[in-house]
Amino acid sequence: MASEKMLQLLNDQFNRELYSVNLYLSMASYCLSEDLDGFANFYRVQAQEETFHAMKQFDYIHQVEGKVTMQALSQPPAEFSGLTDLFEKTIAHEKEVSRSINELVQQALSESDFATHTFLQWFITEQVEEESTMHTLLKKLKMIGDNQSALYLMNEELGRRTFTAPAA
Amino acid sequence: MFQAGDIVRELHGTGSGTVTRILPGNRVAVLMDGWEMDYALAELVLVNRVAPNKATELPSAPESLGLSEELCLGFSQAPNSEHCDLFVFNNTANSVFIHLLIQPGTPDGRSVFRDLIKPAEKKRIHNFLPPVQGTGEAWCFQVVVLSNGKEEAIPPFQITKRFRPKDYNKYNLPGGEVLWYAMLEPPVIAPVSEQPPQELVTLRPSQVVDLHHDQIIDAATLAIMREEDILRQQVEHFKQQLDRAVVAGMDQITFIHGIGNGTLQQRILDFIHENPYQPTSLTAQPANERIYGQGAVVILIG
Structure with missing residues (x-):
């Protein structure tokens, strides 16, 4: 049984992950409106990953005898000034998620809640991967610059991404 | 050296x-x-290394700038130069001690100037990176009024002026140099006390912390953050700065919380009411309305 404070923080994190789903769907929609179906596919898959994260937390909260409280979701941004802006905002968001996961870990350690601490290790690893992926894509975008042919190829590459549930 | x-x-x-x-x-x-x-x-x-003071080289402010009765801050930028020079014009009847802080209360915050400026004196401080237009970078001027060379027993007068084009006037100097300048409201002079003036060292440092989200969170992060998380970071920043002030033995600290739906202000007041620093006392009172409007609170630390 996790503490009330720990459950509150886990519940906040669960709702934060749901916000991520909306944010990435908003980004996917922006990409489609710009005729970049591959980038849109990338963000749709990203939204599926965030749903997976949320459900993993949903299950854990119940495993430790808590209860999920759904919160009102803030409206994510709908307009972006281009792909670079899109990926910069994605990185900023992932960093924010990493920061909040780290806060959860700190709380778990301060309470000697080793079960939650162990549960959160998966998310720490996942966040390192998420940030790394986004940084790599942003670097590629900057490398491409105004080269439309290269952008076409990157769009094709991202269009091949499919969702596979990460190993638990 | x-x-x-x-x-x-x-x-x-x-x-x-x-x-x-x-x-x-x-x-x-x-x-x-x-x-x-x-x-x-x-x-x-x-x-x-700051260049030596070349105040005497500074041309007189043109009359058209209307600097005759004001304390004025400005900065000029030569064509094709990345850096700018900061001007301070003191056209009040008092000596003023000016402390210039850029982006106070943020990780990038820094102090760039701290000096006494006598009546009718002008100073020029060379080689600054200018604030970027439209970013809301805060230039905070801490002003202490002096009279007859002795400090009055009044708290430091602090003004935060963000660099926004509409807040500054533009004047073209000879040689293509552009001067941006802004008036600071004349400091309020306290009546001369019959009692001996307090020693300079008795004035302990005070601080103004701007809790507006654009002052503590970068623009890219702010654009994608949930409202709840923005509020959470503002409250965390408030707690960190208050903790520093208490540990450093400050008498007071001012927080600019702005005027929104009152949530941040309420969270501040709730924290002050709970007061985890007992037996040190914390008292919240409205900040100087003339300077901050209704959007700030002073925490007195006892």
Whole structure:
């Protein structure tokens, strides 16, 4: 049984992950409106990953005898000034998620809640991967610059991404 | 060897600040994040040497600038130059002690100027990186009024002026140089007290912390953050700054919370009411309305 404070923080994190789903769907929609179906596919898959994260937390909260409280979701941004802006905002968001996961870990350690601490290790690893992926894509975008042919190829590459549930 | 005004940073740390005084025994006083601290020379490295004061070279302010009765801050930028010079015009009848902080209360905050300016005196401080238009970078001017060379028993008068084009007037100087300038409201002069004036050292440092989200969160992060998380970070920043003030033994600290739906202000007041620092007392009272409107609170630390 996790503490009330720990459950509150886990519940906040669960709702934060749901916000991520909306944010990435908003980004996917922006990409489609710009005729970049591959980038849109990338963000749709990203939204599926965030749903997976949320459900993993949903299950854990119940495993430790808590209860999920759904919160009102803030409206994510709908307009972006281009792909670079899109990926910069994605990185900023992932960093924010990493920061909040780290806060959860700190709380778990301060309470000697080793079960939650162990549960959160998966998310720490996942966040390192998420940030790394986004940084790599942003670097590629900057490398491409105004080269439309290269952008076409990157769009094709991202269009091949499919969702596979990460190993638990 | 350092000299007053030099910008320095810690050799084995991340702090940076401005040298304010040379102390005996190969030590210097450095103003860092609003605090004056004592360092050995070997602990510091020079970042930027401030050019010698060339106040006498400064041309008189043109009458059309309307600087006759004001305390005025401005900065000029030569064509094709990345840097600018800061001007301080004191056209009040009092000496003023000016402390210029850029982006106070943020990780990038730094103190860049701290000096006495006599009546009718103008100073020019060279080689600044100018604020970027539209970014809302805060330039905070801490002003202490002096009268007859002795400090009045009044708290430091602080003004935060963000660089927004509409807040500054533009004047073209000869040679293509552009001067941006802004008036500061004349400081309120307290009546001369019959009692002996307080010693300068009795004035302990105070601080103004702007809790507006654009002052503590970068623009890219802010654009994608949930409202709840923005509020959470504002509250965390408030707690960190208050903690620093209590630990440093400050008398008071001012927080600019702005005027929104009142949630941040309420969270601040709730925290003050709970007061985890007992037996040290914390008292919240509205800040000077003339300066901050209704969007700030002063925390008195007892």
